[in-house]
Amino acid sequence: MIRFVLAPDFSVVPDLKMRLPGRGVWVTARHDLVKQAADKGLFARGFKQKVPKCDGLAELVAELMEKGCLSSLSMTRKAGQIVTGFAKVETSIAQRGAIGLIHAADAAEDGQKKLSQAVRRHYGSDCELPIVRRFSAEALSNALGYGNVVHAALIAGSASKSFIKQVAVLEAYLQPSEPDSNSGPDDRTAGQAS
Secondary structure, three states, X not given: OEEEEEOOOOOEEEOOOOOOOOOEEEEXXXXXXXXXXXXXXXXXXXXXXXXXXXXXXXXXXXXXHXXXXXXXXXXXXXXXXXXXXXXXXXXXXXXXXXXXXXXXXXXXXXXXXXHHHXXXXXXXXXOOOOEEOOOOHHHHHHHHOOOOOOEEEEEOOHHHHHHHHHHHHHHHHHOOXXXXXXXXXXXXXXXXXX
């Protein structure tokens, strides 16, 4: 669930960290359901007052989630829980130190394939090592403060686990929701106020 609050200008604002003051309205954490709530005017009903049009609200949530993921990735560097560069990533896999891999969205297939083969060789063919392919090399480089980051390995620790969890939340948000046979679309979309 995602909490939304009203800003002083009465616009609807996502409260992803659940720290903003005021009455909140909760919506299931899915892009299509947030969009549906905005399009159908369900925020006005949830807040029991008129609110400005919420065009682009679902996209704003995705953008804020992505920024949160990249900020979390930056924390993995500060915590020393990430290695970058093909050779270092391959060494980390060989030493069974990686708990997850990151490939730039614009990375070449051959490098990804070689690292996948290394994972199968050292972790076994049934290994389900999390792999993140969502962010461009430029975004990864900016988040980590290194030039040209294409491949990275996450090393065990709380910062790495937090990054993996945040990416999973973003991926789930961007997946289309499955219709629930026990509820109508409004039941899944508009949540209770807090």
